[in-house]
Amino acid sequence: MAERAVGGGLRRLITSVPEVFRYEFARSFTPWRTVLWLGMVAVPLVLLLTVVLMTGGRVPSGAESSFVYAMMLYFLVPQVMTMLGMLLLAAPVVSSEIESQAWVYALVRCGGRRSVLLGKYLVAVLWTASAGVAVSTMSIPFLPVENPWRLWVTMVALCVLASLAYGALFGLIGVLRQKRVMVIAFVYAILVEGLLGWIPAVINQGIVSFRLRSILFRWMDFQVEKSLRDARMIAEDTSGWGQVGWILVMVAVFLGVALWWVGRTAGESVSEA
Amino acid sequence: MEPLFEFENLSLMYGTVIGVNDLHITLPRGAYALVGPNGAGKSTLIGLITGALRASLGRVRVFGTDPRASSGLMDRIGLCPASELLVHGVSARQWLRLQLSLAGWRSGTLVDRVDEVLERVGLREAADKAIHTYSLGMRQRCKLAQAIAHDPELLILDEPFNGLDPIGRAQMTELLVEWAQSGKSLLLASHVLHEVERVTDSFMLIYGGRLLASGTAGELRRLLADLPQDIVIETSQRDELAKMLAGKSWIRAMHRPAVGNELVLTVDRPLELYEALAHWAGQGGGSVDRVVGSDGDISTLFRLLVSRHRGERAYQTKG
Known part of the structure; x- marks a missing residue:
């Protein structure tokens, strides 16, 4: 017993989460996961390059090339690809463990459920964010934009933030519901992130996609028409770092609730499963 | 020294179905066999002991502690569940390392302890093979390894003989006899009585969620x-x-x-x-x-x- 890391709680979490991450990362190199990652990279990359090749870099009159291609890249990568990637990897965080009958082993360890949740979340973030960074890195040199370096830095930051936020959000959904979790997460993604994120004023303030768009507009200096800006429909006209803070607060809240909930009720969930 | 188990009018309902029915008994530390047919309530009782399930009525204490209120209690318990181990793409060594780290063991001591436990359950040679390629008996031993790896005071096994061939049964029995003789506590749930008779002399007979009888073999024979x-x-x-x-x-x-x-x-x-x-x-x-x-x-x-x-x-x- 003397060799054991004494104590529980935060200290136990700090020692065990890296081990869970290491374990989950090592076992995540499956053919399915590799194909998924390649698909996440290839689909937006091919779409972007096809558009560039077919239009010859031309954009509709009155539009700026940088704006059009940055928005396309943003929509395809941090928004859709990252959201779908986290939906596939983070939402089944508990249900996949129950399915493989491995959850019971986390259940009978002091703090085990929280460590498994955090470790699996970090692995999902790594896989998804790395795909986003790869797409951005491979596509931006071919896009007709004015400041590619600035766009790359913005996109990398957005991919990481989107992965953290969507991972925490879908992880929370996965903790709250183990049955049909993918369907619930998908419906949430379409209705809330896809539709409500465009509804101005109060509703879109707590929605990840609105915050990500706001960062893009601020860091790329894109101008929003006054009426839309006043309505705060597309983006919020405040500092980009303020928006980053918003997203990090959302991540903390989603993860905090998920950790609290998983530690509180997972036993019953397992027995029901 | 606090008793191993205290069940006070313990009941658990799954909706209208009774899982455990008014269990009332205090047991000192030792090795016990929990015997009953499938569906008798053995796994439910284990769920209550490990804190995975919440009692509908009454209370349960393990080492004098409420298992749902004490997070540290699980460090003193090793559980080998009845469910099949279905993890894919990892070796027994990797999996045990994870289980030990979840139990709070420091990285520096994990490697030696994993080797020690694999040796004890006879899986040293196959330690780096993927678990999903193991035979059923090897997977049972792997489950046992994670249960004893963190050196618990109480080992709980739910149907450990399921699916084992005669050699596997003999090896499992030998391991459990050794554990019981070491003075540590044991709760062995099984629906096959003669298998557990070789491990311990103390029985709890359960059926329909109710405790029908408990005691040593001699006491039960007199009964x-x-x-x-x-x-x-x-x-x-x-x-x-x-x-x-x-x-x-x-x-x-x-x-x-x-x-x-x-x-x-x-x-x-x-x-x-x-x-x-x-x-x-x-x-x-x-x-x-x-x-x-x-x-x-x-x-x-x-x-x-x-x-x-x-x-x-x-x-x-x-x-």
Whole structure:
């Protein structure tokens, strides 16, 4: 017993989460996961390059090339690809463990459920964010934009933030519901992130996609028409770092609730499963 | 020293289905077999002990602690669940390393401890093979390895013999006997009585969520002697014997099959029957060719208790 890391709680979490991450990362190199990652990279990359090749870099009159291609890249990568990637990897965080009958082993360890949740979340973030960074890195040199370096830095930051936020959000959904979790997460993604994120004023303030768009507009200096800006429909006209803070607060809240909930009720969930 | 288990009017309902029904017993530290058929409530009781399930009524204490209130309690318990181990793409070494780290072991000491435990359960040679390629017996040993890896004070096993071949059963039994002899506590749940009899002498018989009886094998055998049993006596003086027994208060029922020399009795106190038979034969009343009764083992007791009614009354001889 003397060799054991004494104590529980935060200290136990700090020692065990890296081990869970290491374990989950090592076992995540499956053919399915590799194909998924390649698909996440290839689909937006091919779409972007096809558009560039077919239009010859031309954009509709009155539009700026940088704006059009940055928005396309943003929509395809941090928004859709990252959201779908986290939906596939983070939402089944508990249900996949129950399915493989491995959850019971986390259940009978002091703090085990929280460590498994955090470790699996970090692995999902790594896989998804790395795909986003790869797409951005491979596509931006071919896009007709004015400041590619600035766009790359913005996109990398957005991919990481989107992965953290969507991972925490879908992880929370996965903790709250183990049955049909993918369907619930998908419906949430379409209705809330896809539709409500465009509804101005109060509703879109707590929605990840609105915050990500706001960062893009601020860091790329894109101008929003006054009426839309006043309505705060597309983006919020405040500092980009303020928006980053918003997203990090959302991540903390989603993860905090998920950790609290998983530690509180997972036993019953397992027995029901 | 605090008792191993304290169950106080412990009940758990799954909706309208009873999982555990009014369990009330205190057990000191030691090795116990929890025996009952499938669906008797063994896994539910284990769920209550490990804090995975919440009691509907009553309370449970393990080492004097509420398992749902004490996060540190699980460091003192090792659980080998009945469910199949289905993890893919990892070796036993990787998986055990993870389990030990979840149990709070520092990275520096994990490697040596994993090797030690793999050696103990006989998986050292196959330690780096993927678990999903293991035989059922090897997976059972892998589950046992994670249960004992963090050196718990109480080991709980739910149907550990399931799917094992005779060699695997013998190896598992040997490991469990060794564990019990080391002075640590053990709770071994099984639906096969003779398998657990080799590991421990203390039993809890459970059926329909109720504790039918508990105690050592000797205590339970004495209990058996006081329970009604069906006994068949073969004698050429069947009618004379029936006449002699007819007035006895401990004869509950008597039946003479149309064919043969058998007399089938249901007896409340078998010992008194045997005494009466000896007296009758000794006095020249007749000769007894054959007596077929309960074989006196715990499985007979269990069958009797179950058949007599499903725990309306618990026969408790210990605690």
